[in-house]
Amino acid sequence: MKSTIEILDQELMATLKHFTLSDVPKLVDAIEKTSKEDYQRIVVEIYKGSRLVFLSAGSKTTFENNLWAKKKHNVVAQYEHSSLYEKAVYKADNKVFFESSGCSAADYAIVGGGFPINVTTVGFSGVLVISGLTDEEDHELAYTALTELKKTQ
Numbered sequence: 001m002k003s004t005i006e007i008l009d010q011e012l013m014a015t016l017k018h019f020t021l022s023d024v025p026k027l028v029d030a031i032e033k034t035s036k037e038d039y040q041r042i043v044v045e046i047y048k049g050s051r052l053v054f055l056s057a058g059s060k061t062t063f064e065n066n067l068w069a070k071k072k073h074n075v076v077a078q079y080e081h082s083s084l085y086e087k088a089v090y091k092a093d094n095k096v097f098f099e100s101s102g103c104s105a106a107d108y109a110i111v112g113g114g115f116p117i118n119v120t121t122v123g124f125s126g127v128l129v130i131s132g133l134t135d136e137e138d139h140e141l142a143y144t145a146l147t148e149l150k151k152t153q
Helices: 004-014 021-043 063-079 083-089 094-101 137-150
Strands: 043-048 051-057 114-121 122-130
Touching: 004 083, 004 114, 004 137, 021 043, 021 051, 021 137, 043 094, 043 114, 063 083, 063 114, 063 122, 083 114, 083 137, 114 137, 122 137
Parallel strands: none
Antiparallel strands: 043 051, 043 122, 114 122
């Protein structure tokens, strides 16, 4: 697993110049191109602020993927860092995370796949969630898609 420093570097590298509703289709295109045939295996959620502005459930996903996506979203929305970062902070120890945070296992999961959408002049601006691959693959897909979007700005 990546270190907290490596993950924070990724979050910094993925910081966008702007993120508006017109950027959402471009981000979706980046996810589709990056994931290739895996696109049908993932659930994608994109939030602008607290508003869900895009949802896609691939043909090879189940309701369980949606449940994991919501838990990952909650972690990012609460801490404004990727869910993989929180996993690294707590050394993947769910018990310590839940006891120290007061968060519920029914609503939160410290597994990769939730990624903050940060904007240079604004800061935390939304959440990108990928669910369906391994948690580290979900995280890498989100990171790669955001950096691809950044290249177009």
